[in-house]
Amino acid sequence: MTWGQLVSSAFEAIRWNRLRSLLTILGIVIGIAAVMLTVGLGEGAQAKVSAKIASLGSNLLTVTPGSTTSAPGVRRGLGSASTLTMANAAALASHTVAPAIAAVAPITTQHATLTNGALNWPTTVEGTTPSWLTIRSRAIEAGRFIDSQDIKSSANVVVLGALSAQELFSTSNPIGKVVDVGPLPMTVIGVLAPIGSGTSATSNQDDIAIVPITTAQGSLVGTTATDSIQSILLQATSSSTLSAAYQEANHELMMLHGITNPANADFTITAEQSLFSAATSISATLTALLAGIATVSLIVGGIGVMNIMLVSVTERTREIGLRKALGAKPSDIRRQFLVEAAVLGVTGGLIGAALGLLGQLVLPGLIANPVSIPPLVTVAAVAVALLISLVFGVYPAARAAQLSPIDALRSE
Amino acid sequence: MAQSEQTHPPGLLVLKDIDKTYRLGNLSVEALRRVSFTVFANDYVAITGPSGSGKSTLMHLIGCLDTPSSGELIIAGQRVSDLDPNQLAEIRNRRIGFVFQQFNLLRTMTAVRNVELPLIYAGVPKQERRERAITLLERVGLGNHLQHRPMELSGGQQQRVAIARALVGDPSIILADEPTGNLDSHSAAEILSIFEELNQSGRTLVVITHDANVAAKAQRILTIRDGQLQEAS
Structure with missing residues (x-):
């Protein structure tokens, strides 16, 4: 059959x-x-x-000061020697020191109220460098992002998140207008493309204002240690080199901070992926x-x-x-x-x-x-x-x- | 199978000293004892006997549905008494054409598909199968009922389909087991006249029956009693 x-x-x-x-x-x-x-x-x-994860920036590592230990509580690194600095960020940006790290963006963060005439809007002001845009996988909708010239000259310029721009300028074009960031008047040079509030794990990524890190350190921050920064964003060259990038950053920062015992590290490196x-x-x-x-x-x-x-x-x-x-x-x-x-x-x-x-x-x-x-x-x-x-x-x-x-x- | 090469077999169906013993627990029942007979080509033989005499057992042995406990059974020159189930299946397919009391047609299939069934197991190609099945259904007078299913046919018609199925593989022996047992007298007469025609056209028939009228149509009558053969021609 x-x-x-x-x-x-x-x-x-x-x-x-x-x-x-x-x-x-x-x-x-x-x-x-x-x-x-x-x-x-x-x-x-x-x-x-x-x-x-992709919306936060791919292959992303975040270095923050202080460290968590297995014992309850948080160890904080205090004093200038153990704080993250611009020099730390510059060292990690070197391709010879850390070949697995593709880009570095030092970040200072503070909360400030932006004022445009009668309208004001409290938001997060991040001082950073031009590489922030690629590391965070963000795009510019109008105008331009901060550039190295702005960093060098500590220019009083600001790039607004989509939500911040809308709150301050409604539908009118904000490019070229001046807003007060805290006490300082700054020129709006660009607006970030919106990524939607639902995609962030922590806060609304469209409610933000970006200024050159030098401007933030020189004029906005009221501390004496103007060289210190709140965090460093690192982007690995690919997802497969993420752990290599982690090792390199860890090793380099321990050396720079003069720490020999990893348990005493005064910084923490987290992968954004680990949040999820x-x-x-x-x-x-x-x-x-x-x-x-x-x-x-x-x-x-x-x-x-x-x-x-x-x-x-x-x-x-x-x-x-x-x-x-x-x-x-x-x-x-x-x-x-x-x-x-x-x-x-x-x-x-x-x-x-x-x-x-x-x-x-x-x-x-x-x-x-x-x-x-x-x-x-x-x-x-x-x-x-x-x-x-x-x-x-x-x-x-x-x-x-x-x-x-x-x-x-x-x-x- | 040295026997299959023996020079011109004396008979188409040869039984020599066939014994068949069934074991029921500790009890052994002798169903057949030293049964010997020969059926020649173009014979029309009736095997009769009261129920329990061993005629069903004999029918199973001739039909290669079972094997004897001892003795020799030869069909068309081939010794079949000690073949394995696969070889027996082949013998049944090529040598035996069964006609049953219950007709045993597959109810899901049309008449023509039922007749084709033995050819499917013989590996005959579809076109040839169909042609041979139709030819035989026409021969038994059912040319107009090719696509009918068994339920749509009368008992006599169903038995004629079964006869066509028995003939389709061109077997050596037509083996019928109470072929008229489930039929009215008119249909029974029809079936018996088909048997007669088949015998006249050269077919060899073995009919197992307890009905004297059916047996009377045969050229030879073999009577079984208590597992032993009593031939009366």
């Missing part, structure tokens, strides 16, 4: 018992759809987190749990197929006897029932995959979570359905093949 004949006669047998066949494959349908949606939800969550690692691992746990449930439902589906195949073998004992009398070998009978199980499994798998893909379209609208099912998963799901039905079809098929033709023909 050829495979084509086997498959077409399997379809015939399945069509003959349409309702029962449908109920049989229901377990597989649900299992496959559940597995696909679980994977899709996991992938979707992963993509969402990746997008979040907890969230990611929670979603991974959830995904594993859901996948476990889905797998159980697939196995139950497989047992359903076995159950119905066993019933079918019993019901069709006479047919098996007849086929044997007409010349079917045990292997012919075994193949016939295996192919029937396989056809059931693939049909269930295809229906389940279709439901899964439908869910991919419908679910995001209902649960506000992205669902993205990789095409390979769809193919794998159908293959798994086939595999399960074959595994659970082996026993009933073997039983059918071993029936004695006499007993089989005699059965009523």
